[in-house]
Amino acid sequence: xxxxxxxxQVSGLVKNFGRTRALxxxxxTVRQGEVxxxxxxxxxxxxxxxxxxxxxxxxxxxxxxxxxxxPWRDATELHRRLAYVPGDVTLWPNLxxxxxxxxxxxxxxxxxxxxxAELLERFELDPRKKGRAYSKGNRQKVGLVAALASxxxxxxxxxxxxxxxxxxxxxxxxxxxxxRDEGRTVLLSSHILSEVEALCDxxxxxxxxxxxxxxxxxxxxxxxxxxxxxxxxxxPDGLPLPGAHxxxxxxxxxxxxxxxxxxxxxxxxxxxxxxxxxxSRPPTLEELFLRHYKDELAEKAxx
Amino acid sequence: MSGxxxxxxxxxxxxxxxxxxxxxxxxxxxxxxxxxxxATEALLPTAAxxxxxxxxxxxxxxxxxxxxxxxSGDLGGIIVQRAGFxxxxxxxxxxxxxxxxxxxxxxAGRRELLGATVTGRGAGLAAALAVTLAxxxxxxxLLAAGMAAQGLPLAGSLAFGLQFAAGGWVFAAVAGITAQLxxxxxxxxxxxxxxxxxxxxxRMAADVGGEGNALSWLGWLSPFGxxxxxxxxxxxxxxxxAVVAVLVAALMAAAAALSARRDVGxxxxxxxxxxxxxxxxxxxxxxxGWRLHSRALYGWLxxxxxxxxxxxxxxxxxxxxxxxSPELAEFFRSIGGQAGITDAFFASAMxxxxxxxxxxxxxxxxxxxxxETGQRAEPLLATxxxxxxxxxxxxxxxxxxxxxxxxVAGAAAGLAHGLxxxxxxxxxxxVLGAALAQLPAVWLVAAIALALFGLAPRFTGAVWAAVGAxxxxxxxxxxxxxxxxxxxxxxxxxxxxxxxxxxxxxxFAWLVALTAVLSAAGMLGFRRRDIxxx
Numbered sequence: 001x002x003x004x005x006x007x008x009q010v011s012g013l014v015k016n017f018g019r020t021r022a023l024x025x026x027x028x029t030v031r032q033g034e035v036x037x038x039x040x041x042x043x044x045x046x047x048x049x050x051x052x053x054x055x056x057x058x059x060x061x062x063x064x065x066x067x068x069x070x071p072w073r074d075a076t077e078l079h080r081r082l083a084y085v086p087g088d089v090t091l092w093p094n095l096x097x098x099x100x101x102x103x104x105x106x107x108x109x110x111x112x113x114x115x116x117a118e119l120l121e122r123f124e125l126d127p128r129k130k131g132r133a134y135s136k137g138n139r140q141k142v143g144l145v146a147a148l149a150s151x152x153x154x155x156x157x158x159x160x161x162x163x164x165x166x167x168x169x170x171x172x173x174x175x176x177x178x179x180r181d182e183g184r185t186v187l188l189s190s191h192i193l194s195e196v197e198a199l200c201d202x203x204x205x206x207x208x209x210x211x212x213x214x215x216x217x218x219x220x221x222x223x224x225x226x227x228x229x230x231x232x233x234x235x236p237d238g239l240p241l242p243g244a245h246x247x248x249x250x251x252x253x254x255x256x257x258x259x260x261x262x263x264x265x266x267x268x269x270x271x272x273x274x275x276x277x278x279x280s281r282p283p284t285l286e287e288l289f290l291r292h293y294k295d296e297l298a299e300k301a302x303x
Numbered sequence: 304m305s306g307x308x309x310x311x312x313x314x315x316x317x318x319x320x321x322x323x324x325x326x327x328x329x330x331x332x333x334x335x336x337x338x339x340x341x342a343t344e345a346l347l348p349t350a351a352x353x354x355x356x357x358x359x360x361x362x363x364x365x366x367x368x369x370x371x372x373x374x375s376g377d378l379g380g381i382i383v384q385r386a387g388f389x390x391x392x393x394x395x396x397x398x399x400x401x402x403x404x405x406x407x408x409x410x411a412g413r414r415e416l417l418g419a420t421v422t423g424r425g426a427g428l429a430a431a432l433a434v435t436l437a438x439x440x441x442x443x444x445l446l447a448a449g450m451a452a453q454g455l456p457l458a459g460s461l462a463f464g465l466q467f468a469a470g471g472w473v474f475a476a477v478a479g480i481t482a483q484l485x486x487x488x489x490x491x492x493x494x495x496x497x498x499x500x501x502x503x504x505x506r507m508a509a510d511v512g513g514e515g516n517a518l519s520w521l522g523w524l525s526p527f528g529x530x531x532x533x534x535x536x537x538x539x540x541x542x543x544x545a546v547v548a549v550l551v552a553a554l555m556a557a558a559a560a561l562s563a564r565r566d567v568g569x570x571x572x573x574x575x576x577x578x579x580x581x582x583x584x585x586x587x588x589x590x591x592g593w594r595l596h597s598r599a600l601y602g603w604l605x606x607x608x609x610x611x612x613x614x615x616x617x618x619x620x621x622x623x624x625x626x627x628s629p630e631l632a633e634f635f636r637s638i639g640g641q642a643g644i645t646d647a648f649f650a651s652a653m654x655x656x657x658x659x660x661x662x663x664x665x666x667x668x669x670x671x672x673x674x675e676t677g678q679r680a681e682p683l684l685a686t687x688x689x690x691x692x693x694x695x696x697x698x699x700x701x702x703x704x705x706x707x708x709x710x711v712a713g714a715a716a717g718l719a720h721g722l723x724x725x726x727x728x729x730x731x732x733x734v735l736g737a738a739l740a741q742l743p744a745v746w747l748v749a750a751i752a753l754a755l756f757g758l759a760p761r762f763t764g765a766v767w768a769a770v771g772a773x774x775x776x777x778x779x780x781x782x783x784x785x786x787x788x789x790x791x792x793x794x795x796x797x798x799x800x801x802x803x804x805x806x807x808x809x810x811f812a813w814l815v816a817l818t819a820v821l822s823a824a825g826m827l828g829f830r831r832r833d834i835x836x837x
Contacts, residue, residue, distance in 0.1 A: 047836070054685045056834040076689050084685040090678045093487075095594060096577025099585055106586040107686035128576035132487065143682070156685075 005068050006031050007154050007185045008053065013062035015048055015209075022048040024209035025062065030187050035180050037200035038189040039289060045209040046189040047087065050158045053187075054084060067154060080109050083152035087159035087189075089143035091131030097142040098127030104146040116149040122171050136163035148175050155179060155186045161195065173198055193285045203285075205292060212292050217285065224283045224291060225257040228266065233274030241266050252276075306563065309422035313430035317404050325434070328396050329441045332467060336386045337449035343382055353381060363620045368511040369613070371531045379455045379536030383463055390470025390530060391503055393442065397435050397471035398478035398495040404431035405479070407488040409568055428562050432479055432555060439471035459536035462544075469530035469547045474499050476551045479558035485570040502527050526550060588688060588696030595674070596667060596700040603663050603704065604711050607656065611712035614652040615719025615734070621648045637781030646803030649716070649737050654795055656712050657741030658774050660705040664749035665766050667704055671697035672756055672763045676835045690830050701753070705745045713738025737801035743814035744794035748773065750821035757828030760835065 008030035015023040023045050030036040040046050051057045053066050055075030064071050069078050091100055105111030120127055125141045134142065140163050147155060161172050169192075176186055176199050190196050196203055203220065205213040213220055225245065232252045241247065243262030248255045258266045260283075270278075318325065347353045357376030360366060361384060367373075370387030374380050405427055408414045414427055423429075443464035450460035474495060481494035502525040509522035510531075522528030526547060533543045565571055584590045621644060636647050671694065674680045683693055717734030721727030752766040776785065776793040790796045797810040 051681075051834070051836060054681075056681060056684060057836070058831075058833060075684075076687050079685055080687040082685075084682065086678065086681060088678065089682070092591075092595065092679060094598075095585075096579070098579040099577060099581040102581035103585055103587075103591060104682060104686060106581070107588075107683060107688050109687065127579045130574065130577050133574055146682075 005065070007067050008036075008187060009063075009065040010049070010053070011063055013049065013052060013064055014060045015045075015052060015057060016060050022209055023052070023059070023062075026206065026209060027211050027214070028204050029214075030185060031202070033180065033183050033185055034201040035176060035186040035188060035199050037196035037203035038187055038206065039191065039193070039196060039203055039285075040189075040206035041191055041293070044206050046206060047158055048209075049206070050084075050156055050187070050189060053156060054079075081152060082154040082156055083108065083147035083150045084156045085140075085143040085147045085158065085160040087162055089139040091134065091139055091142060093130060093132035095131055096128050097125060097131070097134060097138070100131070100142055101127065101146040101149065105150060108150055108152070111146075111149045112151065116145065119145045119149055119175070122175070123168060137165065137168065140164055141168070144172065144175075148179065153184055155184060155188075157186065158189045159191065160188070161190075161192065169195065193289060197285045205289060207292055213288070220285075220288050221282050222260050224260060224288055226260050226263055226283060227255070227257045227281050228270075229253075229255050229279040229281075230270055231276040231278075232270065233276060236270075236273055239269055239273060241269055306423040306425040307429050308426060309417075309420065310426040310429045310433070313417070313422065313426050314433055317430055317434045320404075321400070321434070325438060328393075328400075329438050329445070332389050332393055333442055333445035333449055336382070336389060336446060336467075337453065339382045339385055340378070340450070340453045340455070343378060343385070347378075347381070350377070353377060356381065360620070362513060367513060368507045368616075371506065371527075372510050372514055374534045374537030377536065379450070379459050379463075382450075383466070383535050383537075386467075387531070390467055390527060391499070393439065393467055394470040394474035394499050394527075395496060397439060397475040398481075398499060399492060400435050400438075401431045401475045401478035402482050402488055402491045402495065404434070406482040406485075406491045410486065410488045412568075415567060424567075425559055425562055428479055428482070428558060432475060432558075435475040436472055439468040439475070442471065443468035456536060458539055462533050462535035462539040462541070465544050466530045466533055466535055469544065470527065472551045473526040473547060473554070476554035476558065479555060480561060483558060483561035483565060483570065484572050486568070486574050506531070588683070588693050589699065590696075591683075592696030592699060595670065596697070596704070599666075599670075600700060600704050600707070603708050607660075607708040607712035608715045610656060610659075611715030611738075612719045614649070614656075614712075615716035615721075616723065618645055618648055618652075618716070618720045619723040621645055643803060647800075649720075649734055649802055650800040650804070652716070653709075653713070653734075653737045653741055653801070654777055654798075656709060656738065657745050657795055657798070658770070658777060660708050660741065660745045661748035661770055661773070663708060664701050664705045664745055665752050665770055667697065667701045668749060668752035668756060668766070669763060671701070672760065675760075681834060684834060691826060694826060694829060698753075701749050702746060705749070706739070706742055709738045709741055709745070710735065733802040740798050740801045740806070741795070743811050743818065744798045746818045747794040747814050747821070750818040750825070753825035754821040754828075755825070757825030757830075757832070760832065 006029050008028060010026055010028040013023050013026040013028075014021070026045065026049055028038070028049065038046055038049075048057065052059050052064055053071050055071045055078070058072055067078050067081055071078060091097070095103075101116060102111060105116070119125075123141045123145060125138060125145060129138070131139075140160060144160055147157070147160075155176075157176075161169055164172060173195065176188070179186060186199075188196065188199065197217065200217070202214070202216050204211050213223070230253070232254060235252055236249060236254050241256060241258070242265045243259040244256040244266055245259075246255075246257050254270075256266075263280075347356055354376050357373055357380075361373040361376070361381065366384070370384050373384045375383075405414075408427065417427070443461075445464075446467055447457075447460040447464035450463055451457045477498050478491070478495040481491045481498070482488075484494065485491055505521050505525040506527040509518055509520070509525070509528055512518055522532060529543045529546050533540050561571055581590075585594060632644065634651070636644075674697070680693060684690060713735035714731065716738070717731035718727060720734060721730035724730065748766070748770060751769055752763065755763045755766055773793040773795055776790060777795045780790045780793070780796075794814055797814060799805065799807050799810070
């Protein structure tokens with residue numbers, strides 16, 4: 001692998017299951033050493049994309065490069081360098097959690113025993129229980145400990161925290177940050193927006209098998225609206241507000257949302273009337289995310 | 304809230320869930336047994352025939368061990384003995400039914416859903432036992448009515464019916480207890496069937512030496528022994544049923560007491576913890592394959608060993624059996640070939656064992672598919688493990704498991720027969736060879752399963768249709784006078800009928816070559832296809 005080639009580079013990826021198109025020209029680039037959020041609701045194609053990257057599914061069209069290799073042809077060699085946690089870790093009923101962690105580690109290239117012990121303690125996981133005795137959250141912990149205890153340079157995490165309680169979610173976020181600090185690359189598929197907001201350097205939003213947005217959170221915010229709540233010196237009737245939407249006026253109070261590139265113009269208009277107080281809030285990831293799906297609803301309503 | 308509140312509703316739920324299964328297992332034992340009356344009358348038309356039968360087949364040690372003592376040499380008595388295995392079957396079904404509606408429900412978490420409604424703590428157990436006990440009573444009534452309707456004495460028919468029901472009642476109650484012990488339904492089933500097996504073996508040991516032997520008293524230690532000693536049609540002893548009733552009541556009371564003491568979902572015995580880490584043996588597909596397949600393999604090997612011993616032990620008596628039944632002689636010759644009757648018997652027995660071994664090979668292959676669809680293959684294939692290496696961990700069992708099973712059965716049969724005729728040195732290798740000669744046909748069935756797994760994974764289960772067809776062709780084809788080309792469809796038609804016939808290498812080579820081609824096609828397909836996603 002050449003040093004400047006990104007660990008994950010996917011372009012125009014297509015995958016059909018019978019008549020359903022799960023991936024429809026997906027583009028995705030994960031850069032070296034970043035935590036990349038992969039956002040989308042259930043059924044948008046996140047897991048399918050990750051399974052193609054793992055060489056479990058064969059793409060129908062498009063290209064995918066993983067750690068400088070071909071994920072289908074070079075699967076075995078590439079797998080030595082990555083670790084994977086599925087969204088629903090299934091265990092063998094007669095194997096203990098500790099056995100599964102060791103088995104997966106040995107089949108990859110060995111587990112760091114000290115790190116494993118430390119992770120078991122941090123995730124408060126009893127490795128002696130048999131697979132059938134674990135709850136959903138504890139099964140996820142088995143998968144997480146197995147993956148995080150490895151030296152893999154790339155972590156593919158497919159909704160890894162489903163079923164974890166908030167305390168364990170915090171431990172997970174700590175672990176991902178540590179992984180990044182060690183220079184590892186993480187692809188984190190999720191629909192828990194707070195998790196992505198807290199962890200990810202860059203995000204890709206996927207809808208119906210294609211990427212609709214990709215970039216740093218700041219870049220994405222720039223593309224959308226900021227909400228403004230201001231108390232003015234006089235009623236703002238007839239005030240020109242370029243780029244403003246959903247304007248609500250109540251006496252001298254005004255609320256609106258403004259396209260972020262035109263924020264400057266809007267504020268200038270407000271100061272002409274005189275501003276007593278001002279609250280400005282950048283768009284949350286949730287708003288960014290819902291915007292794409294609201295569009296979808298609007299399109300449906302229009303036709 | 305009373306402990307039994309909601310039992311009525313749960314009974315309706317059990318009946319609804321078992322609306323097809325329950326009538327089947329109530330009707331089948333009674334119908335099959337009632338049909339023995341015309342069959343036996345045709346086989347042994349006169350009183351003299353029956354007395355002769357009672358003096359030979361009916362009292363040979365194999366029959367005594369498998370079916371129990373023959374208490375009377377008339378029609379009723381002979382039928383009671385020939386149906387002697389039926390209470391065991393009913394016992395197994397009853398035990399499984401109780402666990403299906405108690406522990407299995409709890410393990411799946413559905414019991415909890417119901418427990419949150421107005422349902423008493425003991426209602427689930429009470430409903431399962433009530434339905435199972437009533438079903439057994441229905442079997443008893445049907446059997447008694449059917450036997451009496453064909454002119455057999457009413458008292459004996461009643462006792463016969465109760466004998467069937469007793470097996471079901473006792474092991475339903477035993478299952479009621481084992482369902483309380485562990486968290487897993489598998490362990491509960493194992494414990495109940497184990498107890499039943501123990502009771503059967505004790506009864507075997509008591510009866511194998513004939514009536515009044517030194518070990519006969521053992522019969523009083525087994526519920527099967529009690530029911531048999533009620534002697535239907537042979538001077539009924541009704542009080543033995545009172546002993547059965549007391550035992551059933553005591554077992555049910557114990558089950559209810561245990562059930563009341565534990566939490567929903569928990570067992571009386573704490574769940575066993577596993578090791579904190581994997582042993583060095585569990586470090587790849589083969590180590591995992593061993594953990595996944597070994598328990599089933601041990602079960603199959605034990606079953607094959609037992610069948611081998613039975614076939615070996617019966618072989619010496621085949622000549623007697625055949626004297627009583629020309630149909631049976633024809634049956635063995637049709638499957639086993641034209642050699643001497645004992646050799647023909649072994650050839651047919653090994654053919655049947657081969658079919659069972661093929662079923663094992665298929666179930667091992669389906670296990671591999673279940674690993675894939677259950678998403679348990681995915682994390683392993685995401686490690687540095689090739690698909691072929693992953694599959695190899697299962698293939699060892701698909702291919703070598705049946706070989707081990709056939710070897711065990713052949714060796715057990717050869718040893719038992721050799722001891723009987725006093726020539727182990729000659730019989731053991733001959734019978735073992737006959738068993739191993741089936742393997743190319745067994746492997747071909749496995750290869751069909753593998754080809755489906757690789758090329759048409761959704762239809763892997765369809766291999767059972769092939770197994771079913773081969774069973775019908777091999778077991779009944781000759782008797783049905785099917786055309787040779789139909790018989791040729793089954794690979795079991797092509798293996799030489801050892802030990803009597805000559806060994807022929809050409810069909811062997813063909814079967815092995817076809818096996819290799821199909822397996823390779825399946826594995827190549829598996830390498831190229833998508834792994835099942837949920």
